[in-house]
Every structure is written in C-alpha cells, then in structure tokens.
Amino acid sequence: VQLQESGPGLVKPSQTLSLTCTVSGGSITADYSYWNWIREAPGKGLEWIGQITYRGTTLYKSSLSSRTSISRDTSKNQFTLQLSSVTPEDTAVYYCARDPKGGYRFDYESGRIEYDAWGQGTQVTVSS
Secondary structure (H helix, E strand, C coil): CEEEEECCCEECCCCCEEEEEEEECCCCCCCCCEEEEEEECCCCCEEEEEEEECCCCEEECHHHHHHEEEEEECCCCEEEEEECCCCHHHCEEEEEEEECCCCCHHHHHCCCCCCCEECCCEEEEECC
C-alpha cells in the first residue's frame, strides 16, 4: 500500500489547515485498517494527531481534539485532515500512515503504535 499527502504548504495564522492522503494499493475500508495523521515539528518528535478507521469512526489526540477533524472519501480512497485556528506552533512535516492493529488513544499518544505504511510527508508552514 502507498500513501501520498497533498495540500497547501503555507497557511496563514487562524486559518484552517487541510491535507489529503491518497491511498493506493489497498482500500481505506479494508477490515482492521486504521488511517492516521502524524506530524513532526522542528526539533520535536513525532506527534500523533488522529485517525479514521476502516469503519469511518474517528479518534483524536486529546489536546488537539477541539481543532481537529478527519474525514474520508471512500469513492476516491482518500482521507482528509482539517486543523482549525492554526498558529506557527502547527508548523511541521505532516504524514499520513496506516496501522494494521488499532489501539486505545493512550497507545497512540504515547507512541506505542507500529505503523506499517507511511506517506513521504509534506511540509506545512503557518505564517502570515
């Protein structure tokens, strides 16, 4: 399976960041597949943002949940991240990734999940 992120590389503060992950070689509705957004800010480690499951249910990082929405288009085999009210602290490389097992929010937030497929990542800069 291959994943590819797409979206604007520059977003203004207070606006909404929107990224799409296009999946090929596998279906986002395949049983027990979990589709995630992860980011890495400069000088920081990987941060899990949230996921949408093969059933279409969502799970978000607690501290980002009020600003995060993940949706999907099964006809295009894509899932989309929207992060609202962005600030320069949201500047990061954003990745989409699949994990084949799922888990609890704690597992994702603590970095215990093993992902078996990643996109190449896309740089998003928040700046006026």
